[in-house]
Amino acid sequence: EAGVAQSPRYKIIEKRQSVAFWCNPISGHATLYWYQQILGQGPKLLIQFQNNGVVDDSQLPKDRFSAERLKGVDSTLKIQPAKLEDSAVYLCASSLVGQTSGNTIYFGEGSWLTVV
Amino acid sequence: AQSVAQPEDQVNVAEGNPLTVKCTYSVSGNPYLFWYVQYPNRGLQFLLKYITGDNLVKGSYGFEAEFNKSQTSFHLKKPSALVSDSALYFCAVRARNYDRGSTLGRLYFGRGTQLTVWP
Secondary structure, eight states: OOOOEEEOSEEEEOTTOOEEEEEEOOTTOOEEEEEEEOTTSOOEEEEEEETTEEEEOTTSOTTTEEEEOTTSSOEEEEESSOOGGGOEEEEEEEEOOOSSSOOOOEEOOOEEEEEO | OOEEEOOOSEEEEETTSOEEEOOEEEOSSSEEEEEEEEOTTOOEEEEEEEOSSOSEEEOGGGOEEEEETTTTEEEEEESSOOGGGOEEEEEEEEESSOOTTOGGGOOEEOOOEEEEEEO
16 A cells, blocks of 8 residues: 655755645545654644645644645645745645544655755 | 653663653543654654553554553553664644544644664
8 A cells, every 4th residue: 555655855945935845645545634843843733634625724824834635635735935944844644534533644754844 | 732741852772671662641531642653764654553442552563552541641662672663753642533623633742752772
C-alpha cells in the first residue's frame, strides 16, 4: 500500500518569497491534515480537511498560509509571503473517516522548508 | 485543554537493556493515545495506539506501551533496546468522539524524546 506522498522534500527560499507544497494521501483516506513541525517541537496542526471541506483551520496563519483540496484527494499548502519563522518541516498526513477519532493518522516524509 | 508532556528530552540506554520513554497527558474525557517515531530527515512513523481494552498495547518493532488512567500516563517500553531504535519519539493524544468542526479531533503532540541506544 502506497503511503502519503509529499513534494518537494526540500526547499530553500528567501523571506517574502512564496512556496507551495503538494500532498497525495493514502488511497481511500477522506481526512487529510497539514502539520507544521518546528525544530525541537512536536508537530502542530495547521489545517484538517474531510473530503474537500475544511474541518479545522483554527491554527492556520491565514494572512500568509492557504491550503486547498479541491477534488477531495490531493492537497496544496501555500505560504506567501514567507517569514524566517516559517522554517520548519511541513507534514502531510491522512486517515480514514469514521464515527470515532481512534483512526490512525499516517504521515508523509515531510517537506523541509528553510527561509533565509 | 488538551496537552501531552514528555518529561525527558533525552533518554540514553545501553543496547540490550530495557528502555522506557515517558508520557503523561491531559484531555477531557477518555483519550486515544498514540506513539510515533521519527528517524533523521524522515516523517513520523506510527508505532502503536491505545483505543480501549487491555491497558498494555503492543506495537511495531517490539515496542509496547502501558495505559495508566489513574496516573494519566502512556509510557513507551521495550524489553531489550537496539542501536537501531535510536530516534525521536513522540507521544500524542486525541479526544474521544469528536464532531465535525470540533477541535477535539485534533491530535496533540508532546515535544518529543530523543532516544539514544549505545552499543
